[in-house]
Structure formats: structure tokens, C-alpha cells
Amino acid sequence: MSNFLSSSIGKKFLMSITGLFLVTFLFIHLSLNALLLVDDGGELFNAAAHFMATNPLIKIMEPVLAIGFIVHIFYASLLTLQNQKARGKDRYASGNSTPDVTWASKNMYILGATILAFLIVHIAQFWVKFKITKELEPTHIDIAGVHTEVENAYALVNATFGYLWVVIVYVIGSIGLAWHLSHGVWSGLQTLGWSNTVWRKRWEVVGTVVAWIMGLGFSAIAVIQHFFFQ
């Protein structure tokens, strides 16, 4: 196995698996966030947040998710270094004019870094306050007819999105993410070998659609929260 993981394809395999796993996480995250757009004073969102916070499966998945991020980032750095070494010291004076190559595909590490920066802000603003400093106010909602006391996550999110700069950072992060995924999704599938002449085009379309659903979805939520839910 160590032999496998030290091979170039083995490392790329880990990148793909973790990357695609992170995409599924983002899907769940986005569907939850979509509840922010339900005009009920945040009840539905709080209920969902409560469910997520108390569900044992999610508790297990949280560290897995963290590992996913770490592995993805670690191997990205390792591969980038190795690839730079493979490229050699000298650069082409006439640059590179190869047509039909997407900018994202050549700059995945940079795009990844913007996502990371955004992730740090994001964690500091939400996750830390949810889980570590526990700055959330209690509120009462009905869950399946039962009157329950839950933490008012909605209030925190709503307040945070009240700041324009947060929304701007959020939108930039989401677009970076979309860009990253516009290459990442199909590239991950290609690395796993799930591609051929026919599927390649399909995956590229799927990847682009996924990417922009994520990017526009996350951005839209922040923007709408800022302008219409304050």
C-alpha cells in the first residue's frame, strides 16, 4: 500500500477520492444553507442545524471530513512540489500558448489556496462560534410537533451576513470554489479512470454544472441574506 501511495497515480487517487468526498459534503452543506432562504424567521434552518448537531453519524463524519480536507491539501502541496521539480528549472521564454486549456486546470493549487483562505474565515466565523466558543443564543422551535429548545444558528448566520464585507468574501470564496470544481469534478473522475471518449464530455458538463450550482448557490444565499433578510 505504501508503494501505491508513493506512486504518482496513487497520490492522484487520494486527491480524487478526497476531492469527490468533499464535493458530496458541499452538496449537503448547500442544501442546508438553502433553508436560509425560507422566510420563517429561521425556524427550519435551526431545526436542520439542530438535527445535524445532534446526529451521531454527523459526529463521526466531522473528523472524517477534516481528514479529507487535510489529505487533499497535503497531497496537493506534495504533488505541486514534485510537479514543479519535474518541470525543471528553466521556463519557456516564449511562454505557453497551447489553446483550449482552461485556466482553472492549470491553477488548481492557487484556486485551492483561495478556498482554504475562505475556509479559515468561514470556520472562524461559524464553526468556532457553533462548537467551540458556543456563542449561540437558545431559541424554541417545533420539531415534528415537539417544542424543543435549540441553538439559534440562524441568528448568527443572519447577523454575520449583515456585514457587506463578509458577503463579498463569501462570494469570492464561492466563485473560487466553482472555478476549482469546474476542473476538479471531471478531473477527479478521470483520475479514477471513470472516463472515456463519450463520458469525458458528459463529465465535463456535469462538472461545470456542479461547480456553478455550488458557486452561485453559496453566493446567492449570502447575497439574498444580506439584502432581503436583515
Add this chain to the structure above:
Amino acid sequence: MTKIESKIPEGPLAQKWTNYKNNQKLVNPANKRKIDIIVVGTGLAGASAAASLAEMGFKVKNFTIQDSPRRAHSIAAQGGINAAKNYPNDGDSVYRLFFDTIKGGDYRSREANVYRLAEVSNSIIDQCVAQGVPFAREYGGYLANRSFGGAQVSRTFYARGQTGQQLLLGAYQALMRQVNEGNVDLHTRTELVEIVIVEGKARGIITRNLITGKLERHFGHAVVIATGGYGNTFFLSTNAMGSNGSAAWKAYQNGAYFANPAYVQIHPTCIPVHGEFQSKLTLMSESLRNDGRIWVPKKKEDAEAIRAGKLKPTAIAEEDRDYYLERRYPAFGNLVPRDVASRAAKERCDAGYGVGATGLAVYLDFKDAIDRLGRDAIEARYGNLFQMYEKIVDENPYETPMMIYPAIHYTMGGLWVDYELQTNIPGLFAIGEANFSDHGANRLGASALMQGLADGYFVLPFTIQNYLADDIRTPRMSTDLPEFEEKEKMVKEKFEKLLSIKGEHSVDHIHKELGHVMWDFVGMARNKEGLQKALDRILEIKKEFWTNVRIPGKADGINLELEKAGRLADFIEIGELMARDALNREESSGGHFREEYQTEEGEALRRDDEFAYVSCWEYKGDDKEPVLNKEELKFEFVELKTRNYK
């Protein structure tokens, strides 16, 4: 005159090879490990021989001037490879392939050799398929065939327009497997510069490392020359820039006979010359003649208008086109052998019907085939060739007819070898295009690949053992022997001499001069007067070369001009021998057309009573005339006839 011993085995034609194999001597596995074989060249013949010999257990040293064995010029063969499989059930057989090859070669090859070639042809296809060569297939999953010039059956196997590439990669991969297993010691970017003879036997070579410039000595119990042909004597040819005749020439200078140097194949379908700076000619596969129709305008004024750029070929009405091959040779039509097609093109152009800016081109038209089969079918068959044509000429051959003209392509002549592919120097073998065997005066399309692989996979690995069996007690020799020392010194002095000339003209400049003389006087049509003139001119060029060539740089390290100069020095001498041989051969046969010897209709006139022999030229020293020895060709199984493709 020396008696030429061709060692043809006894027995009926079909039994000769079997008889030979049954009675030849073999080397046992333990002894094979103790024997070194030098193989020079990594084309189809060289790579297949090196791989096969190494698989058997011999220690092989393999040399190439390229950076990788895969670059050898066999890679450029496009159309296909013949075999007598008779898969299409159209009446093919080993005998028919043999007969077509003998006839196509204008009855100037050895029956026994050609029959053996036809016999092993089927094994080649089996071998290549087993190696993973992606031959073209039908929807049922079985191998597809197409037809080639000089045959009335479809016996040509192909891998798109890249058959040579795929076959070479097959042999190359087999070779690399042996390199990986340590059985082949591969030397890339290394050029043979001398052959070492010890006590009358070939025992090694001197090479120049093309990167460091260092001269190196290598011992071998036997030396195999597989370095291809000498077509680049003409400067412009379809050969690769690096293709050269030097290894064969060194063999000649060491006493090996050079056979039939005048037999040069002029390929009818090449892209015409565009200008003085042109470095090489590009072949359009003969397979195109399957579907393309060759024509020139029927009216001189149309041809003139086309040359002036005032008329487009598509504007010429059907009845004003002269499909001259179909007209002259109704039975074979556009699929006549190469020499016949080339001469017919020259005849039309000389008569003033040529097209293109220079008037030295004819049309190869796919309109009918596209109408009949659809553009897609034509694209599937020849797509890569059409693309190549468009890149070079900047015209779309799907819409306007291709322009083609004959060009130097292949040399049937080469080192004389006996039935065992051994030259008259014991221990020195020659295979593939480097030898003279099998193709006579003209080679049929798709037969070069067949011969190269036959020699390398299925003939030499047997016959060389018959020689080596007597050598198992010979230990590996030291390369400090005086014979090695002396040859290395000789080479060193030659390079120093070349570098010291510091004249005015570049190597290419002089090579182009040689090329013009060769093309004008030793080309498609030759005559006594012209050949004598050529001999005089070549002597002048030789003198100019040795007094006025300019080679910058030094002998150590990379010196591309020095490499080229070494090769040109030999080309000049090869050219001289070609002219001499052409002058001697007072008949027209195959690729050798003497204007004095033609029928009233302008067809080649062979003179079997006087010239049914292989000319074997023997080197007698730099300033002396070579001696002509003759190997009489006996035809016991086929009747000598005038070739008729009408």
C-alpha cells in the same frame, strides 16, 4: 574471376528452406551465452534480428545513430506488408507471392531466396499480431487486406497509413524487452565508422559516439549490417536525413562485394519538388493507387494553362483527361509496378503534359473514389496521408487532385549476400535493405517490410548459427588487438583530414551538387553518354569535397557537419559505383532503364542472354577501378519472360 558461391540448398524449390534448416548446424544454449553478435542498425531488420538473437540466448550489441531504436527509417513506411495468407480467398499462395516478386523484380533475383521470403511471410503476420500490432480489421474481427502494385490479389496487411511505424514499434518493443533483461547492450547515438577484420573474419567494429565524439571499439563473433539503403546519394529522396550507406560502404572497402548498385527504385507517388532549399521528398503511399486515378491533360494547351496557374484541374472535362496508366496497361491500370508507373509519368512530363508550377507533376485523383465510396470511407483509408499532403502543399486533396512525381525511394542493390545472408567476408552478414537479395531490379510495394522482418525474425537467426557453430571455441577477443588499433587510427586520421580542409562549401552544398548529377544522369532514364559524363562529374565533386569542404568545430563532442561529411564522402563513392554499374548493364531491367534498350513502345528491354547476372563489385583500392564479378542467375522454376502488365 572469383567464383561466386551462393550456397543455395539442394532440392525442389519448395523444399530448399526446410532442407537447409534440417541440415544446418546449431549452437547450444550454453554456448550461445559465450557468443557476442554485433547488430548495426535498429530498423525492422536490425531490431527484429537483435531481439530474436537475444531471445535465443546470444549476447547482442546493438547500435543506432538515432537517439532511440524507434526512430529508424522503417518507421516511415506507410502502405503495408505483404503475406501469402490468402485470407480474402482470391487465389493467393506462397508460389504466387514468389512469382509476383520474381516477375516484379524483372527476373534479376535469386529464386531460392525469393521463395523463402514468400514462405516465411505468413509467420511475420502471425508474429506481429502476437506482439500487439494493431493491423486494420473487418467488422467480423478478422484482418483486412488491400491490394498493391504488381499483384492481382489483395495480400497487403496494413495499420492505417502507418504500417512501418507499427511493425517497427513491435520489433522495437521486443528489442527493449531484451535490453531490459540484459541480453542486448544498446548503443544509441553511435555510428559505425569501420569494420574490423581479424584473420579474414569480421570480428568487430569501430564506432563514433555522436555525443562525445569518442571512438570506441567493439568485439563480436559476428557482425550484422542492417543499416538500410543508400538512396540519399541523390540528396533528395524519400529517405530520412540521417539514412546513409556508410556501413555498407565500409563493408565494401573491407572486401565485401557490393551487388547491383545501379538498381534504385524510383517511387511514382511522391510530392513534387518545390524549390532549391528542399531537404527531402515526401512519399505518398502506393496504397493511394488503389483508389486514386492518375492522369494528365490530354491537350498540351490545357497543361500549359495549368502550369501558368490559369486553369484548375477540376475544370478539365473528363474526355480531356488522359488516364495514361489505364490506357497503356489495361490489365493492371493504376496498379502497375513502381518502375513502370514512374517511367510513364516521366514520359508524359517530358512530352510536355506535366502539371504543377514546374511541369514536373501528374495528378492523382480521388474524385471517382469519393463519389463511389463517400468521403468518410476515403478518410478512413488515407486520412493521415491526405492531412500530410495538405500540410505540405496547402491544397485539399478531397477537393482538388493531388500532384505527384517520382522520387528516389529504395535501393534494391546493396551488399552481396549468399543464401545465408552472409557476405563474402566470413562472419559479416547483411540484412534488410542493406543487402541486395530478394527484390532483383525492382521491389514491389509492401515487400520491403516483409523482407526486413523475414531476414530479422526468421532467416538470420537460423543461418547465423550455421556460421557460429564453428566459432564456439573462439573466446571473446581483446579490442587491444592491432587490427582494432589500426582501424581506429585510420578513422581518426580521416576525421582529422576532413576537419583540416577548411574550404568554402558546406557539406550540404556539395551533396546537392552530387544529387543533381545523380538525378540527371543516373536517375530514371540513363544512357551511355550521360553515365560517362556522370563518372567525370562525380570525380570532380570528389576532388572538390576533399579540397574544399568546410566543417566547423572539432572531432570531439557533437559535430553534425562532421557526421554528414563522413557520410557524404561515402555517398560520392557509392554514386560513382552506381554510375559504373549502370554503364556496365547494357539492358533495361526494373529500376534500371537504359534509353538505348527499349522496345518501340518505350517499354524496358531486358537482355537475358547477356545480363541475367548479379553484378558483384569488388573493391581494389581507392585509386583503382573495382573489379566486376558475376553471379549467374539460374532460373530453374520460372520461365524468363518479358514483363507484361497490359
Add this chain to the structure above:
Amino acid sequence: MEKTINLKLKVWRQDGPKAKGHFETYEVKNISTDSSFLEMMDVLNEQLIQEGKEPVAFDHDCREGICGMCSMYINGHAHGPDEDVTTCQLHMRKFKDGETVTVEPWRSAGFPIIKDLMVNRNAFDQIIAAGGYVSVGTGGVPDANAIPISKEDADEAMDAASCIGCGACVATCKNGSAMLFVSAKVSQLALLPQGKVERARRAKRMVAKMDELGFGSCTNTGACEVECPKGVSITNIARMNREYLMAKFKD
């Protein structure tokens, strides 16, 4: 009909693998637009020889786009600014009169420079030697038609096999990766029944050798297939990934 152009050439000159290289600027005049890029380089070299200078060293051989020897990086493209061609098939009609043309060697850690525009591509041979073949000796094989192969598979294998080993993929790849080259051979042989027998061993050994020789990994930018003179597709890379992963998971 013949048109001629004048050009300014910025050519990389480097004496040896360890020497420091630099650009040298030359002018060439009256170049026929019908001539190939290498013929233009011949004119330049002839000019240099006449001036008593050393000609530019570059690799070339067949000059018909099949041997894979020529290897120049011209104006930001491996094999120059034309599609599906090698440098020898790049024609001067692609350039404008008075244009400055930058000519560089392949640059990649896997292809060290030998001199000027010549690079060492020996690594490709080593990768093939590691397993790019069917382990079959001469003789003792069944009839060529014994195993039918579907036309689709044969055609796809041929597409992959058309690789000429020029190294434009490595030269172009931002990661200096040889995946396109390696995957073309792995694909060709994996598609054919003759090659399937040792597919796992082949994929593992070729990838291991490729890694050992210091080539980068694939980030699927697709630049290699765009610059590939033979249009070899990166779907071959997907197939090789599949072959390799399957082989490794079986272990």
C-alpha cells in the same frame, strides 16, 4: 506563386548539458513559404557555416512527421503554431514577414538538454523497456486470424499506437508529466487480447519507471493532447489510471 519572407530568429544556444544557455538572434532572408521549418533552419545553418560559426544543433530525421525525432518549442508551442504536426511538417506559410520567432529546446527535468535544441529523451526508451510490450518471443505463435478482435478495439488501439514518442506532451505539460506517452502504450496493449494477459504487470512497471525517472503527475489540463502531433487523446490516461488502480487493488 512562390512567396518569400524574412524572419528574425531568437534561438537557444547551449554548449552542453551543464553549460549555461542563452538566446542568440539571427536573421534569415528570402525564405520560401513553401519550405518547412526545418528547411528554414537548414538555411540558417548554411548561413552560419558560411560565416565560420557553428551551426545550431537540432534533432531531426525523417522529415515526414513520423519518426518523432524533431523537437523544437516554437513561439509558445511544442512543434510550433500549427495543429497536428511535427516541426518538420510545420511550414513557413504559418509565419508572417518580419516576424520574430523564438526557438527553444524541449524543457523538462525528464529531458535534459544535450546541446542547443537537442534533448535526451532516453527516458522514454527506459519506460518502454520496463514493460511496454507483449512478452512474446519470435516464433511459436498462433495464426494471425486465430483470435478475432473487434474493429472498434483494433481502431482504438491504433489511435493510441500512433504515438511517435516525440515528447511534445512532456515538453508542454506544466507538470513535466509523461502520462500521455505512457498511457498510449498501456492503452494500445490493454485493448488487444494479446496484451491483456500481462496488463496488470505492464501498468505497474511502466508507471513505476515513469515515476522513478522523475516525470510529474497528471492534473488533466489536456494541454498534452492539444500539442500532440498525432492527436493522441487523454482518454488513454483515464484508461491507464483504471489499469493501474485495478492492478494495485488486486494485489
